[in-house]
Amino acid sequence: MENLSEKLIKEFNGKLDAIKGQNNLNIVALKNKKLIKKLSWEIKNYFDILYTLTVVDYSPVFELNYVFSNYENDDILIVKVNLDEKDLSIDSITDIFDSANWEEREAYDLFGIKFNGHPDLRRILLPEDWPGHPLRKSFEINDEVRHWTGLDLKF
Amino acid sequence: MIFDYVYSIVSRFVFSPLSYIISFIIIAILAVIVTAFIPVFIGWVDRKYSARIQSRYGPVYVGPFGLLQNFADLTKMLGKRFIATNIDVLAFNFTPIVVATSSFAMLLLLPLGAPGLEFISIPYSLLFVYTLLAISPLLLLVAGWGENNKYALIGGFRGAAQIISYELALIIVLSSVALLSGSYSIPAIVAGQSSIWYGLYLPVTLLIFIISGLAIIEREPFDVPEASQELQAGWKVEYSGIRYGFFLIGDYVRVTVIAMLVTYLFLGGWLGPVLPGVLWFIIKAAIVLMIILTPRWIFGRPRIDQLIKFGWNWLLPLAILNLILVELFVVL
Amino acid sequence: MEHKDRIRMNIGPVHPAMHGVLKLILDVEGDTVVKAEPEIGFLHRASEKIAEMRYFSNYYPIMDKLDYVSALNMEILYASTVEKAAGITISERATYMRTIMAEIQRIMSHLIFIGSLGEDFGNLTSFIWALRERELLMTIVEKISGGRLAPMYMCNGGMFYDFPEGIDKDILEALDKIENKVKHEYSAVFTKNQIFLSRTKGIGIMTKDMIKRYGITGPIARASGINRDLRKVSPYLAYDKVDFDVPVEENGDTYSRFIVRLNEILESIKIIRQCLKQLPAGNYKTAVPWIIRIPKKDTFVKQESSRGEMGIFLVTDGSDKPYRLKLRSPTFFAIRALEELLVNVKVADAFVIVASIDPVMGEVDR
16 A cells, blocks of 8 residues: 555656555645546556545635545545635546546535536535535525525426 | 015015115115125224234224224225326226225125025126126226326236236136036036035136236235335325225225135035034135235235236136136036 | 337335435336436435534434434444544443444344335335344343434443443343344245245346446445455454454345345344453443544544445544534445446336345435
């Protein structure tokens, strides 16, 4: 595992940082968000699935935590990517890790992050016309939310 | 025949045309009481029996041993609101009426445990009962169509397919019994079993009859058209209140009719030593009824394609083979 | 619609055979499904948002209501996460007690699965029988914690109460009964029942490749030949001190998923018996203040819940509340596979397949 993050860091010289000392997790930070697809292809050699995708709102920066895992052992790799509030979009990795599909939809639903190239980027947990993205720290229960009555269903 | 008996009593006190009408009214009231009592009682038996299988108590509160629970349920159904919308009113209301009347007519046509103890006596009463049983595919399609509901529609299609697959086997089995006894009237068939019950030397026929009978009345495990899990209640889904109550009553009447038919056709009806015939009949019919009620609580439901495949590939050929063998037996 | 003989059935969210409030949009031709789309979110209660507004100790009731069929597993997971983040060590007795509770809950959850699988093709008796066996353990959970469905038993640093006197005798008694039923009665009702076999064998086959593509874990993955159980791969609690097998089946059909869970019940019984034998004396709880502050760090903990690998990604910022808490739910991934699984099956089979996934919507929608 140590080798993997070192190898990845060497390959992406300068663009990838190791973050250590936190609960023995293997965490790397990707500086350039455009490289996420390239990195994912690289990770695909070692990991089977996107275990989970956690978005953390450090406004004005949104931090994406991609957690990769595989079926053979207990290894975990966390890739951190920072997105700026002004440009909340990143390439989708669904064509590399198919299990990312619904996780990305959830991140879009709750945080409003756009995943370019996602095959079906719709809201997943909330109704389609829900105002705002509730897991952002800036989300407020305003009148629009309070008086939301549900979407018009088409039969 | 009950009518003649009542008429002979009434005509002693009242003059001729009026006595006819009065005895007719008495008969009608009697018929309503009997036909309403039997399904409600059978329903209670079913509920108690299933509760015992599932380690539950079943109904206990209404009446002794919960006997009146089903009456309470039916009364409750009378007060229920009618909620279906966008329905075909004619088709929607047609089905419960026909289901109820056809089920009750079956009970009136069959002798209730002794020769002559029937409300309506016609020759070929067996064939008429069969016709009333086999009317269902039409009803299911009409109901499924009239309800304006996809579940109902699929249920209706399934039901029609299932019943058509099984009613052929049923009439063939019925015919082989009739062939053996030389008559379609129930007293004659029972009389034909005075030496040995047909069920004892035609066990396969008996089995085919029970299976196809269960399939026709859509009793579990053959309740694919109703499929309360996937289709909610299939073709019954939009019905509520007393319309649904009619279906419930109709179901239990049909179960009773199948049990009675099995007793008459295969188990010697009211024949038996020592005890009076009616008692023998009730004992036999009760045992058959219990056997018929059991599969619902111990089997799952087969898929519709498995069910129809079984009907056409196994049951029907077996029934035809059975008919041929019986025919050979009779001819030789 | 372009296909004239196609019917679109909106099954759920309110439907007797749907587990919770799952909604399936099925395009049906005759009795065959040609397109399926699962829709979730009807039980979304913003559990992750609620976490950001509560003290670490006050979030346990919400965890209970995630996977409400195996609530104790959820509590243990959350407790482990917070303890790992805050650097709290729990006593050995507490780890054993948690192992026992987790396995009791797993048996209860799998019994619900067995019952509802039978119920979904019309065998109501199986459901009631399974509930009857579950009730034995429910009583024990009630005796131990005071709660039934949502026990609220775990807390930071251990458990709220110690085991009551003589509970091990009750547990062993209940386990004997359940083992007897599972080994003899259930095999008669299920594995020797022709209708059950014909309805489950070869239905809803998930290949290994499919499992890996969708990221499915837990009993479903093990039914497809993937030998991965977090209790073995990275033992937590007391799982490295007990001896148990991981049941694996190769076929990946509904029947395999049933058999895997049936065998897991027996394995769990084994684990509980060993734990009760080894149960050490000591503190059941490490004294931890009600309000704790955890320094800024990321913590990721995953454990084997009844439905697969449940994980928590906890981000803390030095305050007394989580900054962000993300729940990784196993069935969230498994339900997506229904898109592919339900194509070209009969409508009746679709429901059995959904039941074999064993979704609990509280955990999927969070």
